Amino acid sequence: MSTEPEPGEAIRGTDVRLTVSRGPERFEVPTDLVGRPYDEVVAQLQETVPVQLTRVDAHDDAVGAGLVIGFTPAAGTELRRDEVVTVTVSLGHAPVAVPDVTGQSPEQAQANLEALGFSVVRGEDGRSAAVDAGEVMAVSPGPGDGPAAYGSAVTIVVSAGVPLVAVPDVVGMKEEEAAAALQAAGLTVDSTKFFGNKVRQQQPAAGESVEQGTSVKILVAF
Structure with missing residues (x-):
């Protein structure tokens, strides 16, 4: 890459220092950035790694919302200057489908819902010709309402008997x-x-x- 003295200088019997290229410069995204807040990760990379950053969001059941799930190319990969690196950021746990717990006892329905991450609220008892007294007659949001946010509240209504x-x-x-x-x-x-x-x-x-x-x-x- 270079010599010392520089080319063209007259020398005799003098040591010449040669600097040899290792190839094009390369950079790496530190692996310890995975799992850290997105803003913090971006700030560090902008200071230390000269690459272009893009962001995508995705649900992840194990990584909290707003934290970095990973990078593409993966952290630790050798990168060229200004190479595009995609940062995947967690939206938190994916939404969960609410199961049909009608006809179950309140205790069993609560256990089934809590096992999926929901909190359970018991609403005022209602009446139903189709569900025996003491069993769950309705749930809100219900199975037909689509997936609900993980950790959100689900209300159950227990039958007090026929109308x-x-x-x-x-x-x-x-x-x-x-x-x-x-x-x-x-x-x-x-x-x-x-x-x-x-x-x-x-x-x-x-x-x-x-x-x-x-x-x-x-x-x-x-």
Whole structure:
């Protein structure tokens, strides 16, 4: 690459120092930058490694959001001046699909959801004709809502039994009309009939809230 003395100088019996090239200059991205905050990594590289940096973001279940996952070419690779190096930065844990926990006990549903990284909130109990009392009847967000953020809260609603309905007033109706009205409200009919065809009494009384499927006694007489 060079001599000392420089070429052209007159010398006799003098030592000449030769500087030999090792090839084009090369640089390396330190391996200890992996796992460190992106801004900190960029600041260090801009001071010490003359390369061009680009950034891509990706989910990583093991590397926290904002930290560097890795480099392309990989850290430790010999690089030319101004070579493009891609820095991959973590978006944090990938979103997680919420499983269908309806029909499970609250304890089992909570354990299944927490195993996936969710926190679990129990909402106010509801009522369902399809889910037995004491079992989970709804979850929000649910399986149909797409993946949810890792570590986010999921609310479960536990069934307190079948829905409540208001008992219609059937006193004075003909037996057939009364039975149709009660059945339309989701109730069953227990009819006691004397002579006549009109409802004179009912139990439970009109306006009471009872569980769907409850039997309403009617007395049919003149």
